[in-house]
Each structure stands twice: as C-alpha cells, then as structure tokens.
Amino acid sequence: xxxxxxxxxxxxEAPPIAEQERMVEAILFASAEPITVRDLEARMPHGCDAAExxxxxxxxxxxxxxxxxxxxxxxxxxxxxxxxxxxQKETTETRKLSRAAIETLAIIAYHQPVTRAEIEEIRGVSxxxxxxxxxxxxxxxxxxxxxxxxxxxxxxxVTQEFLDHFGLETARDLxxxxxxxxxxxxxxxxxxxxxxxxxxxxxxxxxxxGQSELFED
Amino acid sequence: xxxxxxxxxxxxEAPPIAEQERMVEAILFASAEPITVRDLEARMPHGCDAAExxxxxxxxxxxxxxxxxxxxxxxxxxxxxxxxxxxQKETTETRKLSRAAIETLAIIAYHQPVTRAEIEEIRGVSxxxxxxxxxxxxxxxxxxxxxxxxxxxxxxxVTQEFLDHFGLETARDLxxxxxxxxxxxxxxxxxxxxxxxxxxxxxxxxxxxGQSELFED
Amino acid sequence: xxxxxxxxxxxxxxxxxxxxxxxxxxxxxxxxxxxDLLLTLSRTQKVDLRKISILQLAQxxxxxxxxxxxxxxxxxxxxxxxxxxxxxxxxxxxLPPDPSEEGPSGEELAAHLxxxxxxxxxxxxxxxxxxxxxxxxxxxxxxxxxxDVMRVKRVTWTATLLDLMQxxxxxxxxxxxxxxxxxxxSVFTMEQALERMRSLIGYAGAWTDISSYMPxxxxxxxxxxxxxxxxxxxxxxxLVKEGKVELRQGGMFEPIQLRKREPRDG
Numbered sequence: 128x129x130x131x132x133x134x135x136x137x138x139x140e141a142p143p144i145a146e147q148e149r150m151v152e153a154i155l156f157a158s159a160e161p162i163t164v165r166d167l168e169a170r171m172p173h174g175c176d177a178a179e180x181x182x183x184x185x186x187x188x189x190x191x192x193x194x195x196x197x198x199x200x201x202x203x204x205x206x207x208x209x210x211x212x213x214x215q216k217e218t219t220e221t222r223k224l225s226r227a228a229i230e231t232l233a234i235i236a237y238h239q240p241v242t243r244a245e246i247e248e249i250r251g252v253s254x255x256x257x258x259x260x261x262x263x264x265x266x267x268x269x270x271x272x273x274x275x276x277x278x279x280x281x282x283x284x285v286t287q288e289f290l291d292h293f294g295l296e297t298a299r300d301l302x303x304x305x306x307x308x309x310x311x312x313x314x315x316x317x318x319x320x321x322x323x324x325x326x327x328x329x330x331x332x333x334x335x336x337g338q339s340e341l342f343e344d
Numbered sequence: 345x346x347x348x349x350x351x352x353x354x355x356x357e358a359p360p361i362a363e364q365e366r367m368v369e370a371i372l373f374a375s376a377e378p379i380t381v382r383d384l385e386a387r388m389p390h391g392c393d394a395a396e397x398x399x400x401x402x403x404x405x406x407x408x409x410x411x412x413x414x415x416x417x418x419x420x421x422x423x424x425x426x427x428x429x430x431x432q433k434e435t436t437e438t439r440k441l442s443r444a445a446i447e448t449l450a451i452i453a454y455h456q457p458v459t460r461a462e463i464e465e466i467r468g469v470s471x472x473x474x475x476x477x478x479x480x481x482x483x484x485x486x487x488x489x490x491x492x493x494x495x496x497x498x499x500x501x502v503t504q505e506f507l508d509h510f511g512l513e514t515a516r517d518l519x520x521x522x523x524x525x526x527x528x529x530x531x532x533x534x535x536x537x538x539x540x541x542x543x544x545x546x547x548x549x550x551x552x553x554g555q556s557e558l559f560e561d
Numbered sequence: 562x563x564x565x566x567x568x569x570x571x572x573x574x575x576x577x578x579x580x581x582x583x584x585x586x587x588x589x590x591x592x593x594x595x596x597d598l599l600l601t602l603s604r605t606q607k608v609d610l611r612k613i614s615i616l617q618l619a620q621x622x623x624x625x626x627x628x629x630x631x632x633x634x635x636x637x638x639x640x641x642x643x644x645x646x647x648x649x650x651x652x653x654x655x656l657p658p659d660p661s662e663e664g665p666s667g668e669e670l671a672a673h674l675x676x677x678x679x680x681x682x683x684x685x686x687x688x689x690x691x692x693x694x695x696x697x698x699x700x701x702x703x704x705x706x707x708x709d710v711m712r713v714k715r716v717t718w719t720a721t722l723l724d725l726m727q728x729x730x731x732x733x734x735x736x737x738x739x740x741x742x743x744x745x746x747s748v749f750t751m752e753q754a755l756e757r758m759r760s761l762i763g764y765a766g767a768w769t770d771i772s773s774y775m776p777x778x779x780x781x782x783x784x785x786x787x788x789x790x791x792x793x794x795x796x797x798x799x800l801v802k803e804g805k806v807e808l809r810q811g812g813m814f815e816p817i818q819l820r821k822r823e824p825r826d827g
Contacts, residue, residue: 148409149407149408149409149424149427150409150427150430151409152408152409152410153409153410153423153424153427153430153431153702154409154430154431156373156409156410156421156423156702156704156705157423157431157434157702157703157704157705158433158434158705158706159434159705159706160705160706170430170432170433171430190366191366191369192365192366192367192368192369192370192371192373193369193370193373203706204373204706206370206373206374206708207366207370210366210367210370213367213370213371213374213387213388214370214371214374214708214709214710214711215387215710215711215712215713216386216387216710216711216712216713218712218713218714218715219715219716219717220714220715220716220717221716221717221718221719222716222717222718222719223718223719223720223724224718224719224720224724226728228718228720229720229724229725229727229728230728230729230731230732232720232725232728233725233726233728233729233732234729234732236725236729237729249732250732251732261718265718293721293722293725294722295722301725301726302726307726307729307730307733373704374704374707374708374710375704375707375708375710376703376704376707377703377707387710420703421704422697422701422702422703423701423702424701425695425700425701428695428699428700428701428702431702434698434702434705435698435699436698436699443593444593446688446691446692447684447685447688449688449691450684450685450687450688450691451684453691454684454687466677466680466681466684467593467594467596467597467681467684468593468594468595468596468597468677468681469593469594469596469597469639508697509696509697509698510691510694510695510696510697511694511695511696511697511700511701512694518687518691519687519690519691519694520683520686520687520690521687524683524687527683529676529679529680529683533673533676535673535677536665536669536670536673
C-alpha cells in the first residue's frame with residue numbers, strides 16, 4: 128500500500144530539470160511551428176517548468192549550429208545566422224564562353240591595355256556592355272589605368288586569374304600571329320602577295336604605362 | 345597580388361573541426377530527410393570532413409532529446425524514442441498495412457534482394473499486385489537488380505525510407521537477422537525433386553538496373 | 562419410431578453439417594494458402610516446429626480436405642494440389658523405400674516441408690518484431706520545420722587557349738581581308754584617271770597643273786589622295802605616250818604642268 132502511494136505521488140512529481148530540458152528540445156525540434164511556454168507545459172508532464180528548461184536549453188545551444196530563438200511569444204529552433212549559406216545548394220554548370228566574349232577577351236589579351244573604343248575598332252563591331260561585364264565577373268579582365276588621351280578613357284587588361292586559367296605565365300606568352308599562322312590557326316585563303324606582311328612587332332601589344340603595371344613582376 | 349594569393353589559399357583551407365561540427369549540425373537540423381556524408385560535404389566548404397564531424401556531433405547528442413542517427417549511408421536528427429509520448433500532435437496516422445503486406449515486407453527485408461517468385465515460395469501463396477504496389481508507394485521497398493537466373497526476374501529490396509521509418513542503421517540491424525541466418529532460415533533452399541509448383545506471379549514489372557543491394561558488401 | 566429417430570438424426574446431422582460447412586468456408590478464407598493452413602494445423606501438435614511430425618501433419622491436412630469435400634466446400638486448386646502431394650508424401654513415408662524408385666526420399670521431402678513451415682513462422686515472428694520497433698511518426702519524429710535548401714545555380718564559364726587564339730586569328734584574318742577590299746575602294750585606277758582626263762584634255766589648251774585633273778573628293782583622305790595622284794600622273798604619261806598631251810616641270814618638286822598637244826605638221 129505504501130509503495131503504491133509513493134508511486135502515485137511520484138507520478139505527479141515533475142521530472143528532473145535535465146529531463147525537462149530533453150523534452151523541450153524534442154518538442155521544439157518536432158513541432159511544425161514555434162511553440163509557447165504554455166503549450167510546452169501542456170504537453171509535458173504535470174509540474175514541469177518549461178521556461179526554466181528553456182533557459183538551460185538556450186545556454187546549451189549557445190554557439191552551436193542551431194539556436195533556440197524566441198519568435199513572438201513562442202520558441203523555435205533555427206539555424207545559426209552565420210551558417211545560412213549552408214542552406215544553399217549550389218549547382219555549377221560549365222558553359223562555353225560566347226564567340227563575342229572570346230574575341231573581346233582575345234583583343235584585350237593581345238592589345239592590353241586597350242580601351243573599349245579600340246576593341247570596337249579591332250572587332251569592327253560595337254562591344255556590348257554584357258560581354259565586358261561578363262569578362263569582368265569571371266575575373267579574366269579588370270580595369271587598367273586610364274589612357275592619357277582626350278577623355279581619359281578606361282582601359283582593360285587581363286588578370287592573373289586569366290593567366291592561370293589559360294596556363295600562361297605572362298600575356299606575352301600568347302602566340303603571335305606568325306605562330307598562329309604556322310599552327311594553321313589563321314586562314315590562309317588570301318593570296319600571299321596581297322597580304323600585308325606582319326612582323327613580330329605588330330603583334331606585340333604596345334608598351335604603355337598600364338601595361339608595365341600589369342607585366343611587372 | 346600577394347594578399348590575394350593568401351586569401352585564396354585560406355579559402356581552400358578547411359574550417360576547424362568544431363566549426364565543421366556546427367555546420368553538420370545546422371544542415372541535419374534543417375532537413376527532415378537523411379543526408380549522406382557526400383551531400384553534407386558538397387554543401388560545406390572545400391576540404392571538410394563531414395564523417396569526422398559526425399562522430400563528434402553524435403557524441404554530443406548522446407542522451408539528449410534529439411539524436412543523431414545513421415540511416416543507411418545517410419544521417420538524420422530524430423527525437424529520442426522515449427519522448428514519443430510528448431508528440432501526440434505530430435503523430436502521423438500510418439496507413440494500416442494488411443497482414444499480407446507486413447509479411448511480404450518482412451520477407452523482402454530479410455531475404456533481399458528477393459524475387460516475387462521467392463516471396464511466393466516463402467509465403468506459399470501468390471503475392472497480390474496491390475500488396476507490392478502499396479509497399480512501393482510508401483517507399484519502403486524498391487526494385488533491385490535483376491536476378492541472373494533464367495528470365496532475369498526483378499528483385500525487391502528495402503529502401504532508406506524503410507530504414508529511417510524503423511530506426512535501423514542498416515538492413516543488417518534487422519531484429520533477429522543473425523539468428524535466422526545461423527538457423528539457415530534465410531537460405532534459398534530449393535525443394536528436393538517434385539514439389540507442387542506454386543502459382544506463378546504476374547508479369548514482373550520492369551526494373552531499373554544498376555541498383556545496389558542493401559546486403560551487398 | 563425408428564424411422565423417425567433416423568430422420569431426426571439425419572436432420573440433426575444436416576444442421577451440424579451446414580454449420581460446420583459455414584465455419585469451414587470462413588476458415589478456408591481465413592487461411593492464406595495451403596502452407597498457412599499447414600502451419601495452423603501444425604500448432605495442434607503442440608511441439609517445436611523442428612520436431613513436428615510431418616506424417617501426422619499430412620494426415621491432418623488430408624482429413625481437413627476430405628471433410629471439406631464431404632461438405633461440398635469448393636477448395637481452391639492449390640489446396641487440392643497440396644493434398645495430392647501430401648498423399649504422395651504420406652505413402653513415401655509409410656512404405657519401405659523402393660530402391661528402384663528415382664527422386665528424393667520421403668524423409669527429404671518431409672524435411673523440406675518442415676523447413677518451409679519453420680521459415681514461414683520465422684518470417685511472421687520477425688514481421689511482428691519489426692512492427693513492434695519504434696516507428697517514425699509514431700515513436701520518434703523528424704524536424705517539424707525543415708528548411709528548404711535554396712538551389713543556387715552557378716555558371717562557370719570556360720574557354721581554352723585555343724578558343725582564344727582562334728578568336729584572335731578570326732579577327733585578324735578579317736582585318737587582313739578588309740584592307741584588301743577597302744584598298745580597291747580608295748584606289749583610283751589608271752583606267753579611271755584616263756577616262757576622266759580624256760574627257761577633260763579637250764579644254765587643256767594652256768599649261769595647267771596636273772593636280773587640277775584630280776577627281777573630286779579624293780584629296781581629303783591621304784590614302785585616296787596618294788592613289789588618285791599616282792593614277793592621274795600615270796594616266797598623263799599614258800596620254801603623252803599616245804601623243805595626246807605634253808608635260809613639263811620647271812624643276813625638282815615643281816608642279817607638273819600639262820597641256821593638249823596640237824597635232825604638228827610635217
């Protein structure tokens with residue numbers, strides 16, 4: 128009889144606070160929405176102090192990957208704000224650069240530092256802003272020094288990233304037109320006589336201030 | 345230039361293991377589905393060792409209100425089963441499975457990969473299409489590899505969802521599996537000579553090839 | 562009286578039969594095939610399945626089927642197939658082995674049937690154990706507020722050094738074509754100059770600077786001017802050769818003058 132009495136009493140005795148903390152943890156985890164202290168206690172055994180358990184639980188999660196946060200007058204478990212970037216799944220797609228972008232990049236590489244107007248003159252068509260922006264974004268080109276010509280236009284130069292990607296030590300390692308031709312990369316349909324002879328010098332980008340900045344190392 | 349190089353290098357250095365543990369914690373907390381080590385690492389910074397971080401995390405949650413559990417080759421956080429009584433609100437009404445469905449499920453789990461004919465041989469009756477469909481629908485079973493026997497029949501295996509649902513780390517943890525195996529009750533023992541042929545199953549559905557069997561190791 | 566008694570008996574039997582028949586139909590429906598029925602019957606032996614008497618079980622089964630037949634209960638074909646097989650097994654087990662007979666012995670067949678029963682029972686036991694486990698959504702729970710993983714698509718652009726060089730070569734090749742075509746544009750040919758001068762020399766009675774024969778609009782661009790000058794000069798020489806004009810120059814770098822040549826006498 129005494130035993131039964133004890134048992135009955137213990138049924139109404141609140142579980143230890145560590146156990147209450149576990150309960151709050153499980154309920155907050157599984158609940159589909161933030162939950163108030165009142166609701167927590169309604170679900171926990173009689174005599175529990177959810178507010179106190181929450182204090183412990185909050186402390187336990189301090190500095191962890193998730194936190195116990197107050198949402199209005201309710202509580203929820205949320206990702207630590209500094210780890211929000213983990214909730215993104217990045218898929219990387221590799222795409223070939225467009226012809227316009229390749230040509231623009233080639234001109235910058237061979238003629239740097241080069242202004243937009245110069246690129247347009249060489250390509251014979253206007254260079255779209257998107258193309259330049261794309262190359263800037265990929266970080267294959269960057270702004271060089273302004274040209275000391277009227278209007279002081281900005282110039283473009285290739286970056287270290289560019290050199291790394293294409294396996295070049297310097298932009299000077301880019302093959303000249305002669306080499307391109309001997310490698311069969313230049314169209315040789317023109318009658319040889321009518322073709323202006325290209326000298327090595329012509330292919331070299333002009334040495335200017337901006338360039339020495341890029342090439343100095 | 346030198347600074348950029350340094351920064352780039354530090355980007356490829358894995359964060360300290362305590363930080364990796366936080367990251368795994370955040371990712372697992374955010375997901376209702378188990379996540380593989382591979383997927384964890386795909387979302388974490390380059391060079392992270394999610395498996396090692398999981399060892400620490402698992403220990404940290406030992407005895408807490410939620411646990412870090414292994415489900416096949418994936419990981420998940422689940423509430424501690426002893427606190428299930430707090431979660432009446434979250435309890436989902438699981439579809440009542442027929443005795444035939446439960447038996448079929450058990451046979452697939454313990455004999456996988458198993459053909460329909462083998463299930464029928466064990467149960468002594470033909471397996472109704474509805475039973476298999478129901479198990480497929482709740483994603484507790486899926487098609488395994490075809491058997492390399494005449495007719496190349498499809499096989500059934502249990503899924504990660506099955507393991508998750510019954511709180512099993514692997515199919516090897518099925519209750520009583522060892523005892524059944526040592527008693528020879530999982531042997532594919534062929535009937536000697538002339539046994540009554542059991543009802544042939546309906547046409548086997550097409551299976552997707554290349555699926556690994558859970559018992560393969 | 563005896564007849565009445567007999568009739569009563571028959572009547573009673575019929576009622577009992579009907580009741581039994583109904584019970585059996587229900588029972589047969591309740592079994593999942595002959596193996597399940599055998600397993601149920603085997604329980605009446607109250608022994609470990611490993612020690613079960615297959616002979617006794619076969620007799621029980623055959624008795625059950627006989628009874629069903631007597632009650633005109635339609636049994637599914639597989640129950641009858643099993644009955645036939647058990648009858649065969651029973652005869653094998655009872656009769657001394659015939660050495661001339663091929664195939665497995667009665668003991669082997671009995672052992673396999675025992676194995677099948679044990680295996681089915683084992684599967685039922687583990688199925689129960691499985692369902693007694695803690696289950697997701699009943700005993701343990703998943704995250705109530707799962708966070709969606711935002712899918713961020715990142716595009717990596719790629720190009721090879723070859724692409725780059727081909728691109729550059731393409732531009733430069735086009736450059737080489739253009740001057741060739743444009744040269745024609747800015748070239749004033751000798752034929753054009755001749756044609757122009759022939760129409761003009763009729764008025765060239767006095768010495769005039771050959772630069773005045775330059776085509777209009779060709780003196781702004783130095784390239785065009787050079788071409789036109791050369792063509793006009795060459796055309797003048799051609800006209801001198803033809804004996805149509807005369808040329809004179811006061812000194813080095815002095816203007817070259819031209820006038821129509823009057824046909825000379827003699």
